[in-house]
Amino acid sequence: MLSTMTGTLVDATNREKISALGQRVLSGGHISREEALFLFNLEESADIFDLLSWANRLRENFKGNKIHLCSIVNAKAGACSENCKFCAQSSFYQTGSPKYGFVDPEPVLEAADEANQNGVTAVGLVAAWRGLNEGPMLDEVCDRIRELKAGGKTRPDASLGIIKSQKVADRLKEAGLECYGHNLESSRRFFAQHCTTHTFEDRLETIRHLKNAGIKICSGGIIGMGETREDRCELAFELKAIGANVVPVNILNPIPGTPFEKNTRCQLSKS
Ligand code: SF4
Numbered sequence: 660m661l662s663t664m665t666g667t668l669v670d671a672t673n674r675e676k677i678s679a680l681g682q683r684v685l686s687g688g689h690i691s692r693e694e695a696l697f698l699f700n701l702e703e704s705a706d707i708f709d710l711l712s713w714a715n716r717l718r719e720n721f722k723g724n725k726i727h728l729c730s731i732v733n734a735k736a737g738a739c740s741e742n743c744k745f746c747a748q749s750s751f752y753q754t755g756s757p758k759y760g761f762v763d764p765e766p767v768l769e770a771a772d773e774a775n776q777n778g779v780t781a782v783g784l785v786a787a788w789r790g791l792n793e794g795p796m797l798d799e800v801c802d803r804i805r806e807l808k809a810g811g812k813t814r815p816d817a818s819l820g821i822i823k824s825q826k827v828a829d830r831l832k833e834a835g836l837e838c839y840g841h842n843l844e845s846s847r848r849f850f851a852q853h854c855t856t857h858t859f860e861d862r863l864e865t866i867r868h869l870k871n872a873g874i875k876i877c878s879g880g881i882i883g884m885g886e887t888r889e890d891r892c893e894l895a896f897e898l899k900a901i902g903a904n905v906v907p908v909n910i911l912n913p914i915p916g917t918p919f920e921k922n923t924r925c926q927l928s929k930s
Pocket of ligand 1: 742750
């Protein structure tokens with residue numbers, strides 16, 4: 660049995676190593692950072708297909724074959740105070756993104772109807788701003804969540820940026836919020852390469868408040884911003900540590916006007 664990559668399978672083929680790691684996870688075990696990095700560094704197409712096959716087997720085992728669909732409502736667009744280099748909605752860049760304030764009830768309820776007609780189980784309120792504090796805007800957000808919940812057609816989710824106080828997270832939970840989207844985006848090391856107006860720690864703190872409130876966490880990242888394979892591996896372990904319930908893996912869409920506009924898709928740096 661493989662215990663470390665320098666252990667009994669040191670002379671094994673990549674296929675045997677991938678299989679041993681897959682078997683271990685299938686039976687409830689874990690893999691180390693060193694082992695994960697071995698997987699992240701695979702390049703031969705035969706190895707990638709072995710990896711995909713195992714990923715599929717693990718998904719079927721742990722998550723079954725049911726696909727859950729969710730949709731979002733852009734509840735406040737553009738003019739965001741943050742400087743995330745991948746984002747069309749940052750006020751730092753000229754992108755032609757629409758700009759409007761927080762939405763009224765009607766468009767949200769219409770989105771819930773449409774989602775329901777299309778078999779979508781959750782509608783998320785997504786706002787382009789730094790985050791949510793106590794005050795009138797929190798009251799308004801909670802009203803939208805309650806309205807969605809009362810409609811009974813979809814599950815209310817949200818992605819509303821940084822939360823600095825436990826009270827805010829508790830209010831969202833009381834209003835009926837079940838799941839909050841808050842990506843870590845990249846590794847701790849790489850984070851300042853794409854955002855300097857808030858920190859990786861700000862994002863972790865937000866997730867701690869939400870988890871304390873009993874809200875599920877949807878958190879992943881973006882690949883293709885110029886990070887290394889080690890950064891991707893570190894992000895995966897951070898997501899494991901926070902216990903993310905859902906992990907979205909986004910691929911950078913290089914938006915004209917943003918600093919990443921010239922990134923090739925899936926741009927990767929050598930470590
Ligand atoms: S905080 Fe969100 S909306 Fe604002 S620039 Fe960053 S990613 Fe875009």
